[in-house]
Amino acid sequence: MSEATVAIIGAGPIGLELAAALKQAGVDYLHFEGGQIGQTVSRYPKMTRFFSSASRIALCGVPLVTADQSKASREEYLAYLRGIVTQFDLEILTYHRVTEIEKSDEGFTLQTDHQGEVQRHRVRNIVLATGDMSFPRLLHIPGEDMGHVSHDFDEPHRYFRKRLLIVGGKNSAIEAAVRCHHAGAEVSLSYRQAALDPQRIKYWLLPEVEALIKAKKIKYYPSTLPAQITATEVTLRPTGEGQGPAVKVDADFVLLLTGYVMDTTLFKMLGVALEGENTSPVFDPRTMRTNVPGVYVAGTSAAGTQVSFKLFIENCHIHVPRIVAALTGQAPPDEMPDQAPPHQIPES
Ligand SMILES: Cc1cc2nc3c(=O)[nH]c(=O)nc-3n(C[C@H](O)[C@H](O)[C@H](O)COP(=O)(O)OP(=O)(O)OC[C@H]3O[C@@H](n4cnc5c(N)ncnc54)[C@H](O)[C@@H]3O)c2cc1C
Numbered sequence: 001m002s003e004a005t006v007a008i009i010g011a012g013p014i015g016l017e018l019a020a021a022l023k024q025a026g027v028d029y030l031h032f033e034g035g036q037i038g039q040t041v042s043r044y045p046k047m048t049r050f051f052s053s054a055s056r057i058a059l060c061g062v063p064l065v066t067a068d069q070s071k072a073s074r075e076e077y078l079a080y081l082r083g084i085v086t087q088f089d090l091e092i093l094t095y096h097r098v099t100e101i102e103k104s105d106e107g108f109t110l111q112t113d114h115q116g117e118v119q120r121h122r123v124r125n126i127v128l129a130t131g132d133m134s135f136p137r138l139l140h141i142p143g144e145d146m147g148h149v150s151h152d153f154d155e156p157h158r159y160f161r162k163r164l165l166i167v168g169g170k171n172s173a174i175e176a177a178v179r180c181h182h183a184g185a186e187v188s189l190s191y192r193q194a195a196l197d198p199q200r201i202k203y204w205l206l207p208e209v210e211a212l213i214k215a216k217k218i219k220y221y222p223s224t225l226p227a228q229i230t231a232t233e234v235t236l237r238p239t240g241e242g243q244g245p246a247v248k249v250d251a252d253f254v255l256l257l258t259g260y261v262m263d264t265t266l267f268k269m270l271g272v273a274l275e276g277e278n279t280s281p282v283f284d285p286r287t288m289r290t291n292v293p294g295v296y297v298a299g300t301s302a303a304g305t306q307v308s309f310k311l312f313i314e315n316c317h318i319h320v321p322r323i324v325a326a327l328t329g330q331a332p333p334d335e336m337p338d339q340a341p342p343h344q345i346p347e348s
Contacts, residue, residue, distance in 0.1 A: 143229025
């Protein structure tokens with residue numbers, strides 16, 4: 001059984017930034033990741049660009065430089081994460097999913113699953129850096145589990161010259177609609193709200209999708225929700241009262257891009273208090289310590305399932321010095337501006 005002072009669970013951007021900081025502070029830790037490093041980012045559609053500026057998602061003071069000075073793509077950021085791990089020589093147990101945690105007087109015993117092999121590890125503290133995008137938000141409608149229906153958009157090519165219904169009205173859905181239209185798909189868009197929300201869509205995509213809808217190049221079904229999916233069509237029902245009858249939309253493929261929910265399993269196993277419909281963990285914002293002694297939260301999992309986004313990479317960097325200070329018995333760091341860590345150039 002391996003032993004350490006701290007277990008970091010999750011090697012997304014914030015888990016990696018914390019690992020580098022703990023290493024620099026001389027704190028021994030074990031780092032577990034259920035998939036590959038940056039697993040959440042690797043699930044973005046191919047060639048997606050971040051909406052955050054490169055300087056704001058840079059980690060550990062290492063500049064994130066893009067070839068054309070624009071925002072980073074999924075591929076550039078994954079390469080950058082690999083560079084961070086290499087530069088700081090971080091040891092990460094990838095493809096080690098933490099499945100069980102037991103509390104004892106000495107701390108915690110973690111059980112991991114590594115390709116079917118169960119391993120046990122003993123630690124005194126745990127940092128849950130597990131993110132907030134573990135599972136797709138399901139609609140629980142007939143047909144949702146059919147083979148031509150997906151909750152993840154990978155890339156547009158498979159929809160070339162096919163009738164594609166996309167459900168959702170935020171960034172992911174709008175980006176998929178525009179990209180698939182340009183890749184030759186016949187795109188329809190169903191959104192439960194009456195109007196698209198400019199706050200939830202990349203500013204460079206909004207005018208384009210609005211123009212495509214106006215020109216009827218994308219068929220838009222506002223104020224609708226899918227009620228049933230069959231092999232060839234989707235029944236959309238109106239969301240408001242007095243909105244008219246249900247409509248049937250022909251579809252060869254259906255993308256349900258309706259967001260994600262956080263996996264609260266480890267939080268509940270540990271007895272971390274979760275609040276409200278977002279199941280947000282309760283913690284002390286000066287130290288990131290939860291109600292369970294020795295258990296901390298870092299990154300976007302600190303917000304729970306985000307109905308309207310509150311935490312991104314850029315306002316989670318501050319979690320790192322707070323946790324390092326708490327684990328090394330230092331006073332919490334002076335409040336830093338949440339939007340940009342001090343080693344980065346603030347946005348002009
Ligand atoms: C298309 C798209 C575009 C986005 N663009 C931006 C953007 O521009 N800017 C921005 O800030 N955010 C963006 N986001 C959100 C962004 O992905 C998150 O803000 C970011 O990944 C959060 O980092 P994190 O380290 O907190 O968590 P994550 O990156 O989610 O990392 C959590 C890690 O924990 C691992 N894990 C979970 N449970 C376990 C377990 N039991 N055992 C072991 N490992 C476990 C997961 O595999 C994962 O690798 C975007 C999201 C999407 C889908």
